Amino acid sequence: MGIRHLIDFCDMSLEEWNDLYTDCCSIIDRPEKFIDACRGKVMANLFYEPSTRTSFSFQTAMLRLGGSIFGFSDPKQSSIAKGETLKDTVKMCSGYADVLVMRHPREGAARAASLYSDVPVINAGDGGHLHPTQTMTDLTTITRLRGEVGGMNIGLCGDLKNGRTVHSLIKALSQFRNIRFFLISPRELSIPDYIRAYMQEHNQWWIEVTGLDATMPQLDVLYMTRVQRERFTDPLEYERNKGVYVLNRRKLRNAKPNLLIMHPLPRVDEIDIEVDEDPRAVYFAQARFGMFARMALLRKMTSLPRLVPEPAAIGREPLCRNPNCITQTEPYLPPLVSSVGGMECCGYCDKRL
Amino acid sequence: MGIRHLIDFCDMSLEEWNDLYTDCCSIIDRPEKFIDACRGKVMANLFYEPSTRTSFSFQTAMLRLGGSIFGFSDPKQSSIAKGETLKDTVKMCSGYADVLVMRHPREGAARAASLYSDVPVINAGDGGHLHPTQTMTDLTTITRLRGEVGGMNIGLCGDLKNGRTVHSLIKALSQFRNIRFFLISPRELSIPDYIRAYMQEHNQWWIEVTGLDATMPQLDVLYMTRVQRERFTDPLEYERNKGVYVLNRRKLRNAKPNLLIMHPLPRVDEIDIEVDEDPRAVYFAQARFGMFARMALLRKMTSLPRLVPEPAAIGREPLCRNPNCITQTEPYLPPLVSSVGGMECCGYCDKRL
Amino acid sequence: MGIRHLIDFCDMSLEEWNDLYTDCCSIIDRPEKFIDACRGKVMANLFYEPSTRTSFSFQTAMLRLGGSIFGFSDPKQSSIAKGETLKDTVKMCSGYADVLVMRHPREGAARAASLYSDVPVINAGDGGHLHPTQTMTDLTTITRLRGEVGGMNIGLCGDLKNGRTVHSLIKALSQFRNIRFFLISPRELSIPDYIRAYMQEHNQWWIEVTGLDATMPQLDVLYMTRVQRERFTDPLEYERNKGVYVLNRRKLRNAKPNLLIMHPLPRVDEIDIEVDEDPRAVYFAQARFGMFARMALLRKMTSLPRLVPEPAAIGREPLCRNPNCITQTEPYLPPLVSSVGGMECCGYCDKRL
Structure with a gap:
């Protein structure tokens, strides 16, 4: 897989997805072959808002690969929310972990995290934006x-x-x-x-x-x-x-x-x-397939080497006007602009500038 | 062991208990022989009310067998409580786990869970009812x-x-x-x-x-x-x-x-x-024996194959008048009646109908 | 290492520290050699006040050694705080665990815990007192x-x-x-x-x-x-x-x-x-070094055998006047006095008596 982080499903080419799906099927068919696939690897489960189902799915995916987990499920219960920037939390946790799984109420948060993390970041939902x-x-x-x-x-x-x-x-x-x-x-x-x-x-x-x-x-x-x-x-x-x-x-x-x-x-x-x-109702089976899909993803992501990211520019004021964009609360983020169909969009939340 | 779930201690015959106790003694005598007994297995720790000691005992039992754990310790902190039925939570979690350990404030909750779970359910306390x-x-x-x-x-x-x-x-x-x-x-x-x-x-x-x-x-x-x-x-x-x-x-x-x-x-x-x-005071030793007993139980239960339960009838109104019975809050539960000494009792909370 | 608990950094001789540092360097150089060093071992993470960074560091240290973890991160969320003495919690948890890591808002709490624990105690911060x-x-x-x-x-x-x-x-x-x-x-x-x-x-x-x-x-x-x-x-x-x-x-x-x-x-x-x-800013690297240092420490401490401590005398009233001393809330603690430079000090919080 060519990608280093999974922020948007479209970060993957169709070919990359097909490879991942093939791996997923191998796991579904013979899960016992993968119980040591992530042995010695640690996942940080950073849930800035509660999302029990998504969190359980990622956790059990990692555990079934023989990996282990730390993290928080609601930052209100944790001192992490107290006056520390997203950047500092990401730097610290990427020093401890081999992969970061992030859920955040703000749009673009996972993209922001990927700028600072020494390890791959997986977007587990960023506000109403993406949930690959x-x-x-x-x-x-x-x-x-x-x-x-x-x-x-x-x-x-x-x-x-x-x-x-x-x-x-x-x-x-x-x-x-x-x-x-x-x-x-x-x-x-x-x-x-x-x-x-x-x-x-x-x-x-x-x-x-x-x-x-x-x-x-x-x-x-x-x-x-x-x-x-x-x-x-x-x-x-x-x-x-x-x-x-x-x-x-x-x-x-x-x-x-x-x-x-x-x-x-x-x-x-x-x-x-x-x-x-x-028998046509497959929603509970679907939840279980989600666990297997995340197993395939975590196996890939934890095999990537640690890599200190390029220094990021320091922003001084958000470009984006979307009140739910991560740039509103993390003003030091570098100004990122993407072009979608000829229109300038925010590089974090994808809203038109 | 012939039983698939452990809801009531009396679900076991004396012979089954003796076998389990014999296994427990093997673990006490040589715990190091069992550190991989549940390798690759995952326990869901579903505590709908806090109970630190019981939760710690189950958790350490599973960890000492090389297994792993996910779950919640108080659903107020978790979105799981938000408008999802017990059935749906059990279906989802039994898709992720190899065994469910459930603590619930309502009598009969573990029995109810066992109707829907694809994996064994262990009752870790259901209200004032049972705690096998x-x-x-x-x-x-x-x-x-x-x-x-x-x-x-x-x-x-x-x-x-x-x-x-x-x-x-x-x-x-x-x-x-x-x-x-x-x-x-x-x-x-x-x-x-x-x-x-x-x-x-x-x-x-x-x-x-x-x-x-x-x-x-x-x-x-x-x-x-x-x-x-x-x-x-x-x-x-x-x-x-x-x-x-x-x-x-x-x-x-x-x-x-x-x-x-x-x-x-x-x-x-x-x-x-x-x-x-x-030296006659053995209550702290007793807590440690509890961990070993749960190790023997978890080892047995996680060795059972996954099994989709028979379809359950859909209840429309609770039969039971016990205000603490699980049927009061989960009205779709099938009406279960058991006969105890010639009297009709609720199949969940065992209260006389 | 001659010490059984790590309450104060000065519990270690310089030679013991040098040995521990040498072990730490071996882990930094070849972490993959240590992924099973604590296999089968369980750490109790007893955080009586939230401290996300310290807790994450200890957790990931143990996980990277192949060990496992249970515990609490804030006793308000847990029933453990409800009317149980520190002694009873320590006795229970040391029955389940191979090492206790304790963070507590009161000075001297870790020293107090070490009097009752059957397994080594590591001080992860006791009020404003020590944080070795x-x-x-x-x-x-x-x-x-x-x-x-x-x-x-x-x-x-x-x-x-x-x-x-x-x-x-x-x-x-x-x-x-x-x-x-x-x-x-x-x-x-x-x-x-x-x-x-x-x-x-x-x-x-x-x-x-x-x-x-x-x-x-x-x-x-x-x-x-x-x-x-x-x-x-x-x-x-x-x-x-x-x-x-x-x-x-x-x-x-x-x-x-x-x-x-x-x-x-x-x-x-x-x-x-x-x-x-x-490049001179090393504070994020420092956090990662902290994880490796704790790995070396946990590896040592979990290799020590279980050992029931000597019976402790039963205190009836605190000697110490420090309002933040653990003896204020746990009055049964034995009266401990240490002599520092000819002055009598509390054996828990080190304040002058």
Whole structure:
């Protein structure tokens, strides 16, 4: 794998992903062969906000490779939050660890960490921005259970406006041939314009609908997400909509026999518990595939040598206006600008400058 | 061992317990032979309420077998509590782990977990209901230090009304031949009727007394528990009683030279610190035996294969009226009824329906 | 190593320290040779107050030796604080562990723990009293980067009154030949009299100054510490002083080319971020050396056999008047008195009786 850090799923080429998936399958098939793969290696689990599922998945991935873990799960409980910069925490922890796994409430935090770390950084979620190992989880589930990703009719259902999981998955799936997207959501919660622009640019087939029933028979994958009351400007609109996006047995009557029902978890009530016994419900298997995908990733990343990064320039004031960008709270970060489709964007949070 | 989960100590036959105890002795005698016994295995430590001693004992047991651990020690600190059912947490964690160790404030929680888990579940305490590994700890201590359990005069002293430790120990000891119970407590805190019924049914010898001194010379084991002020309806009654149940050197003058003084810990002031130096005081050794007993148990349980449980029916309303029963907060649980002595009882919390 | 516990750096002879440093260098040179050095060993990490950096350093040290860890990082989150004596917690944990690492807000806590523990105790900081592994960290950094400690000009800068790190380092360095101390601080925050007495007694060369600039060219080591506003009785005095003790590039212009800039971390603003890129800034390397020093220590300590300590006398009232002494909250501790230079001192906190 050519990459040193995994900040964005798109940091990987499709070829790199295929290699990683092949490794992942070897682990799934013979996990006992890998129980010493990371022996003597240490992972720092730096969770600046709680995220039990993601943290457990990374932890068990590392432990099943024979590696070990230290870190924090909520900095409020830890003195690390007290007046130390992200840079200093990263420098210290990268002195102790062989890989850093970082979850942070601010967009671009993992990218910022990668500027200072002597060891690889894995983004375990940076605010509403990116969550590349969830995308790895989703692709592994589909590929492993259906043989391949290409040629699928993918239904994405629920809140498509706010879900970074969905946005990231659309971008990743667009790299495979012959995918058709069925985007099922209330109008208020449809996908953002920049995702539409992305799909157009990549000559992607898609359709946007508000109802689940009519679309169901066509789907190979149904990816459910939660519709939260607080996302609606009009509470009545929520009341009108909420039942539409709850999956139950009745709605599955016309579904394909080999449909994959997926969900990033935790679910609240968007999938009725009666669906769990349906063999097409794979959301718990999906969580387990996520562990295996992270095992493949950690094995690769911990095999990279320590490397002191190039000195970074010292910023004096943030360029970016996004109030959730990491540059707002870590003003010493060097000013990074990326160009996306001719527009200048923040090199941390990817928002337009 | 024929059992797949350990929810109740009585899930084991006496023969199964003897096998487990034999394994435990092998570990005590040669711990260095077992440092790889659980290599590559992962334990989920799911503590829905804090219990430092039990958690430490399970953790060190697993670590000394070369296994590893993830989990939480208090769900308030974790997002796991946020709107996810016990079922979903168990499904997810049993995808990551080889064994689940669960502590929960609600009665029947471990039984409920066992319906959904793909891996064995060990009950580390479910409300005031059961705590089978404490019973294993107590039996291991007595057997290891006195050669056998049968034929002993067992004194149980303190709050015998509310202590699940004591109830569980009485039921377990009743399986051995020729045990005599000396139940020493204030009248207000004497053993509940169902334990008396149990002993009668098993032709058990017992006596109930309020004083410790006169009984002392007869005892082979003195099992102390705490008498809490808040358990008394009358505070004056507490004041009159508190000194009676505090063990000190003076009260031990007439005790047998090979008496075992036991306590489940933590003690507050029910055993004076001066007793610690008495060679008959084995409560700290008892805690260490608990670790070895859990090592034997974890070794067995992690050797069982993964197994997707049978689909469970979906409950719609709890049958049980016990406000502390797990069915009160997890209404989807299938209605389970057990028959105990001709009476219908809740299959989770064992309370009469 | 002849010592059984490490409570005070001075528990070790210079020869014992040299042996430990030699071991540490072997680990730094070939860490992969030591990944099984503590296989099967368990460390209890008993942090009665949060200290993320120290805890991470000890944890990663143990993990890199193939050992494992349990413990708590803040007893408020744990039931361990609830009405259990330090003695009982130590007895229990030393039954589970092979070494105890203790951080405690009270002075003398680690010494108290060593009276009851069946396994070695390492002091990871006891209030404002001692922190021997920080001193090990500092000596390792200087020796490793400069070949030896003797003959150095050591600048200690900042709050020299309240910093136990600095006091402990001065005492340790005084054992080496031909050290010259440059003590740079505001007058209000100069070193305490007992350190001056110590240096005089050991025929130590030292000078006390208030400015950094004039001293800079002479220094081989510059050890920075934080100057906190709340330490000043007069806020104006703080405002006048604060800039003087902030290190930046300009102040380093006249420094030696092989100066070592050290800091115990976390820094707040006493070293400007622009200094980080200077090759003489070794504070992040110092944190990593601390991990290696703790690896050498843990390897030694976990090789010692279990040993039940001699029965301790039972105290009834504290001798010591220091309100932060551990004897104030654990009144059963035996009365310990040590004689320092003809004066009677508390055997726990070393304060004069």
